[in-house]
Amino acid sequence: MMTGERFGNDRDQRSGTSGADPTELLRIENLAVDFPTDDGTVHAVRGVSFALDEGEVLGIVGESGSGKSVSMLAVMGLLPMSARVSGRAVFRGRDVLALPERERRSLRGRKIGMVFQDPMTALNPVYSVGDQLAEAVRSHEAVSRRVAMDRAAEMLDLVGIPKPAERLSAYPHEFSGGMRQRVMIAMAVINQPDVIIADEPTTALDVTVQAQILEKLIEVKDAVNAAIILITHDLGVVAGVAGQVLVMYAGREVELGSTAQVFTTPRMPYTAGLLGSIPTLDTTENRLRPIPGAPPSLINLPPGCPFSPRCPLVQERCIVDEPDLQETDRRDHLAACHHWDRLAACDDPTTFFRTGAGIR
Numbered sequence: 001m002m003t004g005e006r007f008g009n010d011r012d013q014r015s016g017t018s019g020a021d022p023t024e025l026l027r028i029e030n031l032a033v034d035f036p037t038d039d040g041t042v043h044a045v046r047g048v049s050f051a052l053d054e055g056e057v058l059g060i061v062g063e064s065g066s067g068k069s070v071s072m073l074a075v076m077g078l079l080p081m082s083a084r085v086s087g088r089a090v091f092r093g094r095d096v097l098a099l100p101e102r103e104r105r106s107l108r109g110r111k112i113g114m115v116f117q118d119p120m121t122a123l124n125p126v127y128s129v130g131d132q133l134a135e136a137v138r139s140h141e142a143v144s145r146r147v148a149m150d151r152a153a154e155m156l157d158l159v160g161i162p163k164p165a166e167r168l169s170a171y172p173h174e175f176s177g178g179m180r181q182r183v184m185i186a187m188a189v190i191n192q193p194d195v196i197i198a199d200e201p202t203t204a205l206d207v208t209v210q211a212q213i214l215e216k217l218i219e220v221k222d223a224v225n226a227a228i229i230l231i232t233h234d235l236g237v238v239a240g241v242a243g244q245v246l247v248m249y250a251g252r253e254v255e256l257g258s259t260a261q262v263f264t265t266p267r268m269p270y271t272a273g274l275l276g277s278i279p280t281l282d283t284t285e286n287r288l289r290p291i292p293g294a295p296p297s298l299i300n301l302p303p304g305c306p307f308s309p310r311c312p313l314v315q316e317r318c319i320v321d322e323p324d325l326q327e328t329d330r331r332d333h334l335a336a337c338h339h340w341d342r343l344a345a346c347d348d349p350t351t352f353f354r355t356g357a358g359i360r
């Protein structure tokens with residue numbers, strides 16, 4: 001059952017897209033989201049572009065309010081009506097942002113599975129878990145209730161819920177937090193999606209359970225052959241599972257590249273600051289060292305680099321001219337910084353934040 005045969009039609013469609021990379025699943029191009037509000041327009045996402053290959057794990061990191069959730073909600077078509085979205089999100093050759101709502105709904109839950117931080121927002125407290133899983137199947141596929149229930153039990157088993165057939169009749173509140181998140185993962189993958197979007201999937205859980213759930217998510221993703229976009233505050237998680245990482249700041253993508261490269265040789269001071277804030281085994285200091293200052297308001301963004309008020313490497317140009325995401329000395333490693341070469345010239349760019357070196 002866990003094969004890609006049900007996606008045959010889409011594969012054919014994609015092969016008809018001239019010049020498409022056969023391994024490319026999703027391409028986001030210059031995604032932007034504005035929210036008009038009484039206080040002015042919130043420029044929540046100001047240009048995000050990346051490509052996700054089949055089966056790949058992409059991590060998205062950045063401080064609270066940097067636009068991580070809004071960008072992915074835009075791709076899924078789950079933003080409030082007031083949101084103004086531009087750009088493209090090409091999934092298997094089709095721009096999902098341009099699809100009619102009916103077709104988008106059909107993509108959600110079928111081709112794109114979702115896991116959120118709080119399973120109770122996605123699970124309905126008045127229906128049994130089995131009914132909800134079966135409904136997730138039957139809303140996309142004409143199968144009997146019996147077949148759908150069998151698949152629901154199979155999925156509960158896959159996510160590691162003991163005695164899955166018996167648990168079908170249980171209600172969400174009868175599961176622990178970790179078990180509920182497993183149910184949500186089962187829901188996300190029950191229709192064998194091509195991509196799972198997981199937004200802080202373990203943040204609400206006990207630390208001891210977090211690692212197990214993450215491990216299960218990755219195991220299940222491999223079992224159904226899906227790619228994952230994983231939004232998290234936890235750089236350790238990204239380092240452990242993501243092949244590619246995208247760093248966001250003030251609605252912009254400020255660094256993109258292979259995780260190994262971005263984490264060992266960052267080319268954007270903000271990323272270096274984030275890395276410097278992780279406690280390491282060889283320090284006696286066991287606390288995160290946050291980057292001093294706060295991100296700018298997304299309503300009245302001043303000109304220049306949005307990180308400039310906090311950046312130890314800031315120069316005159318940074319204050320007037322916002323840098324574009326640009327190539328660096330590293331292959332497929334992009335950074336939005338006028339002075340990435342100064343990070344390249346330094347053995348450990350995180351020291352800029354520790355010592356204040358480089359501050360004008």
Ligand SMILES: Nc1ncnc2c1ncn2[C@@H]1O[C@H](COP(=O)(O)OP(=O)(O)OP(=O)(O)O)[C@@H](O)[C@H]1O
Binds near residue numbers: 042063066070
């Ligand atoms: N409906 C809305 N109306 C106005 N502004 C919004 C709306 N939804 C989100 N925003 C704003 O968009 C910006 C990006 O929010 P988003 O939820 O994407 O941040 P995030 O990176 O996911 O943060 P966190 O790590 O806290 O989840 C924030 O400034 C937020 O206040």
Ligand code: SF4
Binds near residue numbers: 268270306307309311
């Ligand atoms: S452009 Fe300037 S202010 Fe912005 S991150 Fe680079 S050095 Fe710092």
Ligand SMILES: [Mg+2]
Binds near residue numbers: 068069070199
């Ligand atoms: Mg968020």
